[in-house]
Every structure is written in C-alpha cells, then in structure tokens.
Amino acid sequence: MTQPLVAIRSVSKSFGEFQALKQVSLDVWAGEVLCLIGASGSGKTTLLRCINQLTSADSGGIWLDGELLGVREEGGRLHRLTEREIARQRLKTGMVFQRFNLFPHRTALENITEGPVHVQGRKQEEARAEAMERLARVGLAAKADAYPSQLSGGQQQRVAIARALAMKPMLMLFDEPTSALDPELVGEVLTVMKELASSGMTMMVVTHELGFAREVADTVVYMDHGAIVESGPAAEVLGKPREVRTQSFLSAVI
Amino acid sequence: MRAAPPLAKGFPDISGMTVARQVHWQRWLAAAAIVIVLAAIGRAFVNGQIEWTYVSRFLTAKVILEGITNTMVMAVLAMSLGIVLGVVVAIMRLSSNPVLTSVAAGYTWLFRGTPLILQLLLWFNLALVFPTIGIPGLWSARAVDVMTPFLSALLGLGINQGAYTSEVMRAGMLSVDVGQYEAAKAIGMERLRALRRIILPQAMRVVIPPLGNEFIGMVKATSLASVIQYPEVLHAAENIYYANSRVIELLIVAGSWYLLVVSILTPLQMLLERRFARGALQINR
Numbered sequence: 001m002t003q004p005l006v007a008i009r010s011v012s013k014s015f016g017e018f019q020a021l022k023q024v025s026l027d028v029w030a031g032e033v034l035c036l037i038g039a040s041g042s043g044k045t046t047l048l049r050c051i052n053q054l055t056s057a058d059s060g061g062i063w064l065d066g067e068l069l070g071v072r073e074e075g076g077r078l079h080r081l082t083e084r085e086i087a088r089q090r091l092k093t094g095m096v097f098q099r100f101n102l103f104p105h106r107t108a109l110e111n112i113t114e115g116p117v118h119v120q121g122r123k124q125e126e127a128r129a130e131a132m133e134r135l136a137r138v139g140l141a142a143k144a145d146a147y148p149s150q151l152s153g154g155q156q157q158r159v160a161i162a163r164a165l166a167m168k169p170m171l172m173l174f175d176e177p178t179s180a181l182d183p184e185l186v187g188e189v190l191t192v193m194k195e196l197a198s199s200g201m202t203m204m205v206v207t208h209e210l211g212f213a214r215e216v217a218d219t220v221v222y223m224d225h226g227a228i229v230e231s232g233p234a235a236e237v238l239g240k241p242r243e244v245r246t247q248s249f250l251s252a253v254i
Numbered sequence: 255m256r257a258a259p260p261l262a263k264g265f266p267d268i269s270g271m272t273v274a275r276q277v278h279w280q281r282w283l284a285a286a287a288i289v290i291v292l293a294a295i296g297r298a299f300v301n302g303q304i305e306w307t308y309v310s311r312f313l314t315a316k317v318i319l320e321g322i323t324n325t326m327v328m329a330v331l332a333m334s335l336g337i338v339l340g341v342v343v344a345i346m347r348l349s350s351n352p353v354l355t356s357v358a359a360g361y362t363w364l365f366r367g368t369p370l371i372l373q374l375l376l377w378f379n380l381a382l383v384f385p386t387i388g389i390p391g392l393w394s395a396r397a398v399d400v401m402t403p404f405l406s407a408l409l410g411l412g413i414n415q416g417a418y419t420s421e422v423m424r425a426g427m428l429s430v431d432v433g434q435y436e437a438a439k440a441i442g443m444e445r446l447r448a449l450r451r452i453i454l455p456q457a458m459r460v461v462i463p464p465l466g467n468e469f470i471g472m473v474k475a476t477s478l479a480s481v482i483q484y485p486e487v488l489h490a491a492e493n494i495y496y497a498n499s500r501v502i503e504l505l506i507v508a509g510s511w512y513l514l515v516v517s518i519l520t521p522l523q524m525l526l527e528r529r530f531a532r533g534a535l536q537i538n539r
Contacts, residue, residue, distance in 0.1 A: 054439060054440070083445060087443065090440065090441075097433060097436065097440075101436060102437070103437065103438075104533045104534070105532050105533045114451065115441035115442060115443075119441060119442040147532070147533035149533060164441070167441055167442065
C-alpha cells in the first residue's frame with residue numbers, strides 16, 4: 001500500500017484566542033491502531049473531532065481514503081462541501097464518545113439500527129438481525145430491549161461501540177472511551193476494543209490508559225499544546241521516549 | 255443477626271421504640287377556616303338573585319352544546335396550527351442561517367408583542383385593507399367571503415399561538431444535550447433528520463407540561479373570538495342573555511363548560527407525558 005488511510009497535513013484550529021492545534025501532520029495506515037496521549041487541552045480530542053468533522057479545521061487538510069474532507073478544491077480555491085456531502089464523508093468513520101451519547105429514548109437495539117435503517121436505508125429486519133449479532137459480540141445480547149438508563153456505563157459504552165460499527169466504517173475514532181467509567185467497568189470496554197483491534201480495524205484512540213496503549217497500539221502519538229511532540233512505535237514512545245516533554249508526562253502519569 | 259453494640263452511659267436506650275404520629279393541629283384549623291369561608295360563599299350564592307333553574311335549563315341547551323363543540327374544534331385546530339408553526343419557527347431560530355434566524359425572531363416579536371384580541375380584529379377586518387385577495391393570475395376572491403369568523407379566528411389564534419409555542423419548543427430543543435446532536439451527526443444524519451429522529455422526541459418530554467398549559471390557555475382564549483362573531487360557547491351564552499337578561503346564570507353555564515373541559519384535559523396530558531417519557535429513569539424503575 002502506498003497511501004495512508006488518513007493523511008493529516010498542517011492542520012491548525014483555534015477557539016478564540018486558544019490555539020488547539022498548531023500545524024499538525026500525521027499519517028494513519030489501514031489496520032493501524034494509533035493511540036493519542038497527552039495532557040488535557042493538548043489538542044488530541046480536537047484532532048479526532050476534525051477527522052469526523054464535528055469540528056472543522058481553520059487551515060490545512062485531512063484526506064481520508066484519498067478524499068479531502070470538508071472542502072473541495074476547484075479553480076485554485078477551496079469550497080466548503082454541502083451538509084449532505086459532509087454527512088456522506090462521516091459515514092466512513094465511526095465515533096465513540098467519552099460520555100457514550102446513546103439515544104436515551106431508544107433501546108440498545110434501536111440505537112444500533114437507527115443509522116443503518118434511517119441513514120443508509122437498509123431493511124429493518126436485516127438491520128435488526130445484524131444489530132443482534134453485534135450486541136452478542138460485545139456481550140450484551142440479553143440487553144437488546146433495555147433503555148440506556150437501565151445499563152451501566154460500561155454496558156452503554158459497549159452499545160455505543162456496536163452502534164458505531166453498525167455503519168461499517170473504515171476508521172474508528174475513540175474519544176477517551178473509558179474516562180467517564182467507574183474503574184471496575186473500564187476493563188470490559190477495553191476488552192471489546194482489543195478484540196476490535198485484533199480483527200484488523202483501523203483505530204485512533206484518545207486515551208489515558210497507557211496499559212492499553214502499550215498492549216494494543218501500533219503507534220503512540222504524544223501531543224502537547226496543540227502539537228505532536230513525539231510519535232512512533234508504542235514500545236519506543238512509552239518505553240524509552242526521546243523527548244524531554246514526553247518523559248516528564250509519562251513519569252507524571254505512571 | 256448480631257446484637258448492636260451497647261452505647262456509652264448517658265445515651266437513652268431507644269431500641270423497640272417507634273416514632274409517634276404528629277398532630278397537625280394547624281392543618282385542622284386551616285381546613286376549618288376554609289370550610290367556613292366556602293360555606294359563606296355558597297350561602298351567598300344560594301340566597302343571591304340567581305335563578306338556578308335557568309342554569310340547569312341552559313346547561314344542555316342546543317346552542318350552548320354547539321358553542322362548546324365550536325370552542326373545542328377551534329382550540330384543537332388553532333393549537334395544531336400553533337404547534338406546527340412553533341416547531342418550524344423554533345428550528346429556524348436555532349439554525350445557523352442569519353436570514354432564517356431573523357425571520358423567526360421577527361415573527362415572535364410581532365405576534366407576541368400585540369394583544370391577541372387586536373390580532374383577531376385585524377384578521378376579521380382584513381377586507382377593509384385588501385378588498386380582494388388571491389394569487390395573481392391564478393385565483394382571487396373577495397376578502398369578506400374568505401375571512402369568515404371561523405378562518406379569522408383560526409388564523410388569529412393559531413398564528414399567535416405559534417409565536418409562544420416556538421419559544422417553548424426552542425427551550426425543549428436547547429434542553430437536549432449537545433452530545434445527542436454529535437452522536438446523530440456521527441452516524442451520518444443531516445440536521446433535519448437528526449432533529450426529527452433524535453432531538454425533537456427528547457425535547458417533547460420537556461415540552462409537554464408547558465404545552466399542556468398553553469392548550470388550556472387556548473381553550474379559554476377562543477372566547478375572545480366571540481368579538482368577531484365566531485359562535486363559540488361564550489358567544490352563544492351572550493346571545494342568550496341579550497334576549498333573556500339572565501347574565502350571571504348564562505355566564506355560570508359557560509364557565510361550567512370551560513371547567514369541565516379543562517378537567518378532562520389534565521389527565522390526558524398525564525397520558526401524553528408517560529408516552530414521551532420512554533427511556534427516562536422514573537418510569538423504568
């Protein structure tokens with residue numbers, strides 16, 4: 001393969017005075033599991049949100065599967081894509097949120113079938129059967145008819161992962177998927193994510209779980225103040241970091 | 255079961271004791287006072303110059319029954335128009351398009367800013383300004399024929415209601431967590447579909463109590479349409495007392511009907527609330 005699945009080039013983003021991303025460039029290859037680590041406010045979540053266009057970059061470009069996201073180049077100028085085109089591009093990524101964001105008025109099963117049926121226009125029965133399989137794979141077949149309020153945080157997050165996967169994305173984005181969980185529930189979510197990684201899914205994971213990063217990630221990227229400080233194989237970045245800032249972050253976390 | 259460890263000296267032993275029932279003598283006193291006042295008011299009405307036979311005779315008179323039917327028809331239709339307008343205007347108000355936002359804000363400003371009775375009179379007298387109305391080249395009619403009391407009342411009440419309902423709907427939509435919009439977008443939904451499938455159903459839960467309030471207000475606001483000759487129940491009562499001078503008796507008749515209708519609406523609202531509370535904690539244990 002000659003082309004990365006995600007190519008991020010010189011992406012910058014400011015929120016008012018605050019510069020969240022400064023000229024960030026990064027490649028993610030198909031099948032790669034990449035963990036983004038760093039202190040809060042370092043820009044890792046913003047970078048993730050730029051990839052599925054919940055936030056739009058001020059400058060720079062992101063290519064996903066060879067397609068420029070959010071804008072179209074024509075006659076030497078960039079034109080913003082329509083809402084419909086952006087929605088279509090989003091289908092290539094699945095997003096898992098820190099606070100789960102399940103639809104509270106729909107059951108676990110309905111949360112999963114919502115996208116396939118009402119966005120992709122697939123048949124209800126077919127989508128339900130597939131959703132049941134996905135629920136079984138995250139160990140929640142018995143909870144198909146439960147509402148989110150009846151599920152624990154860990155169960156909600158597993159449903160959220162199944163919901164994102166139901167759209168058959170080529171890239172899964174995880175935004176601190178275990179940060180809002182009670183400590184005893186973190187493991188069940190990480191287990192689902194590990195299985196997903198071993199199935200060959202391309203994943204970008206913003207996380208504070210360094211154990212998970214060490215075990216599962218191919219690449220670890222350390223960010224600080226909106227810039228990538230260091231990136232490389234997990235063992236190198238976490239084991240013997242070259243940069244002083246990475247070293248001090250890791251020693252503060254562990 | 256293990257026996258509780260003994261307390262140190264000086265603490266009384268309260269094991270086996272129960273909490274005594276409190277005597278709320280103030281409540282008894284207040285209730286007695288209220289009963290006396292009510293009895294006095296009741297006595298005044300019984301001894302006052304009210305011919306109760308007129309009340310019972312006209313309570314089910316044909317004109318009155320037609321009047322309350324017209325009241326309900328108008329309340330339901332105008333409220334429906336109000337809700338449709340309210341949802342559309344609330345969505346416009348929350349859009350990122352500055353033209354839509356200002357149109358929505360202007361609509362709310364105009365129709366909340368003028369009295370309802372004035373708006374009803376304006377619609378009813380539209381013919382004074384525009385003798386003929388229509389679409390050039392396609393259709394036209396005399397405004398007097400089009401602007402019947404029914405249509406004037408429907409437009410006046412419904413459009414006015416839309417201005418209030420839009421604010422209620424907007425509050426409901428703002429109450430839904432922003433994460434719900436993001437989750438809907440993340441599975442590829444466009445704004446309008448996300449609003450319809452994800453946001454509005456959740457907003458309904460918040461919005462039904464105030465909408466129930468608004469609907470009860472609407473039932474009573476239809477009485478204002480009596481000034482433009484719409485034959486609702488107050489208009490019917492007035493027509494009767496113009497003839498027989500039994501003013502208070504007929505006002506009691508109309509008032510009883512309003513009370514009855516509102517009493518029926520309250521449990522209906524409860525049912526609706528339960529329907530839209532799907533997935534909320536309180537009903538699922």
